[in-house]
Amino acid sequence: MKVTGALVALSGGVDSSYALNLCIQRFNHVRAGYVDTAGRGIPPEVVNTADAAGVELVIVNAVERFRREVILWSEQMLSKGLTPNPCARCNARVKLLSLHEILKPSEKLVTGHYVLKEGDIIKRGSDANKDQSYFLSLVEGDILRDCIFPLGDMLKEDVRREALRLNIPFQRKESMDLCFNLSSGKGKPGSVLDTSGKQIGRHDGTGNYTIGQRKGLGAYGIKMYVVAVNISDGTVTIGGRKDLLVAGCTVVDMNWFAKPAVFPSEALVQIRYRRKPVPAILENRDGNLHIEFISPEEAVAPGQVCAVYLNTSLTGGGIISSTEQPDWKSNAE
Numbered sequence: 001m002k003v004t005g006a007l008v009a010l011s012g013g014v015d016s017s018y019a020l021n022l023c024i025q026r027f028n029h030v031r032a033g034y035v036d037t038a039g040r041g042i043p044p045e046v047v048n049t050a051d052a053a054g055v056e057l058v059i060v061n062a063v064e065r066f067r068r069e070v071i072l073w074s075e076q077m078l079s080k081g082l083t084p085n086p087c088a089r090c091n092a093r094v095k096l097l098s099l100h101e102i103l104k105p106s107e108k109l110v111t112g113h114y115v116l117k118e119g120d121i122i123k124r125g126s127d128a129n130k131d132q133s134y135f136l137s138l139v140e141g142d143i144l145r146d147c148i149f150p151l152g153d154m155l156k157e158d159v160r161r162e163a164l165r166l167n168i169p170f171q172r173k174e175s176m177d178l179c180f181n182l183s184s185g186k187g188k189p190g191s192v193l194d195t196s197g198k199q200i201g202r203h204d205g206t207g208n209y210t211i212g213q214r215k216g217l218g219a220y221g222i223k224m225y226v227v228a229v230n231i232s233d234g235t236v237t238i239g240g241r242k243d244l245l246v247a248g249c250t251v252v253d254m255n256w257f258a259k260p261a262v263f264p265s266e267a268l269v270q271i272r273y274r275r276k277p278v279p280a281i282l283e284n285r286d287g288n289l290h291i292e293f294i295s296p297e298e299a300v301a302p303g304q305v306c307a308v309y310l311n312t313s314l315t316g317g318g319i320i321s322s323t324e325q326p327d328w329k330s331n332a333e
Contacts, residue, residue, distance in 0.1 A: 005029035005107040006148070009099055010057070012045030015112030015151060017170040018163045020053055022150045023110050033058045033102065035095045037066035037179070048169040060098045069093040078207035079187065081231035082303025085273075088317075092138035092255075100143045108148045115314075116152035120145050122257070122314040123152075130156045134273050137307035137317020141257050190234030192217075195227065195243055203236045212244055212299025225299070244298035246323040248280075251289040251306045254318035258310070268309040269293075271300050271320065277309050289318060296326050 006023040010016045010032040023030050032050045034042060036059055050057035070090050077084035096109070103109050113132045114125035122144060125131040136144065151159055163170055187206035191199045201218060203209065206229050208216065213226040217238055225244055228237035249271070260267070263284040268277035269291055279294040291306065300323050307317045 001105045003106060003108055005031070005104065006110045007031050007033050007058075007099060007103055007107045008055075008110045009095065009112070010034050010046050010049060011112075012043040012049065012171045013112070014160050014163050014168075014170040015114075015156075017045070017049045017112075017168050018159050019110055019112040019150050020049060020055070021163075021166060021168055024053055024055070026150075027108075029106070031056045031058055031107070033060060033099045035060045035062050035098050037062050037070075037090070037094060039063040043171065045169055045171045052169055058102065060102065062094050062098045065098065066090070066094050077303050079231070080303075081187075081206060081229045083210040083301040084303050085305045088135045088138050088305045091135055092140070096139055096143050096147070100146060103146060109143070109146050110148045110150065112151055113149050114151055114154075114156070115149045116312075117144075117147070117149055120257075124309070124312040124314075125149075125151075126153045127155045129274075133309075133314045134270050134305065134307045134317075137305060137314060138255050140255065144257075187231065188234055190236065193235050193237045195237060195239040200238075206231055206234060206236060209236050211301035241298065245296040245326055246293070246298070246300045247296055247326040248290060248292040248324040249300050249302075249306065249320050250285070250322045250324075251291060251318040252321045254289050254316055256316040258313070258315040260315075267315070268311070270307045270309065271297065272304060277307075282308070288321070292324075 006027045008020045008023050008030060010020060020032055032055050034046050034057060042059060070086050073089060074084040074086050099109055114127050114130040115133045115136060116123040116125055122133055122136060124133050189202060189204050192201035192203050194200050209226045209229050211226055217224050224238045225241060226236060227239040227243040260282060263282060265282045267280060267282050269280045270277040278297055281292040283290040300320060302320050302322055304320050305317055306320050308315050
């Protein structure tokens with residue numbers, strides 16, 4: 001069926017509000033969709049933006065789905081000593097999925113993500129500081145094939161300036177915080193160890209710490225980082241920056257868009273949002289993806305998302321399950 005309409009994911013922020021404005025100019029029929037994950041009412045910016053644009057606003061109740069797929073999942077990850085990425089999980093299991101379920105055959109699903117799309121291939125956005133392809137790496141390919149990303153070739157500052165010039169309603173303050181509170185999964189208090197295994201302090205719960213963290217560790221005279229979190233004995237190990245280095249990692253639950261034809265295979269991998277992709281060798285080990293970094297990489301946290309790229313094209317994403325120490329660290333032990 002010929003595409004004549006768009007369903008725009010609306011959040012109240014400047015990106016989705018401006019994307020809606022662009023769609024009104026490009027499509028014959030436009031709807032706005034808001035995914036309610038909290039059950040606390042619809043933000044006034046969402047209502048005002050849809051009203052100003054003169055489009056139908058569709059509300060999708062995803063409170064229970066969000067609780068199950070994001071909140072409980074995050075708490076389970078923390079209880080296992082893993083560092084979850086709720087935003088990437090929410091895109092894949094809640095927001096884009098919920099809107100895709102109500103998409104009409106004549107519509108495309110439009111979001112304000114800063115990514116490019118060539119055919120069915122997702123590519124890194126033109127604004128390197130705002131590229132959000134990492135957060136889409138867990139989304140099913142069938143959903144992304146029905147998506148359009150009109151802001152992919154724009155800079156964030158230009159989007160904001162144009163939205164202000166056109167007097168488009170949007171929430172002025174950009175939200176960067178987690179949109180929910182974790183009621184459990186913080187773990188029990190325990191010992192803080194140095195890399196030799198000596199106790200040097202106490203902590204208030206393993207779930208409060210992640211690999212690479214500096215804040216909340218206290219004063220030790222030198223910069224210290226969390227280098228290990230052990231759920232079984234309740235310890236948190238801290239060390240210097242060199243102690244963060246790992247040689248590789250294993251990634252599970254891979255969501256491939258373009259799986260390599262053969263292994264080993266060269267690629268770029270990104271292990272945190274706003275971390276530059278680094279070169280690596282991909283290997284297939286017992287059905288899971290093993291990544292060998294060309295140079296040791298620091299602060300690789302099990303539980304985080306690992307996105308895989310071929311140049312600037314997103315080829316897949318999964319969850320880091322474990323890391324592998326460099327030979328020099330293993331030999332030192």
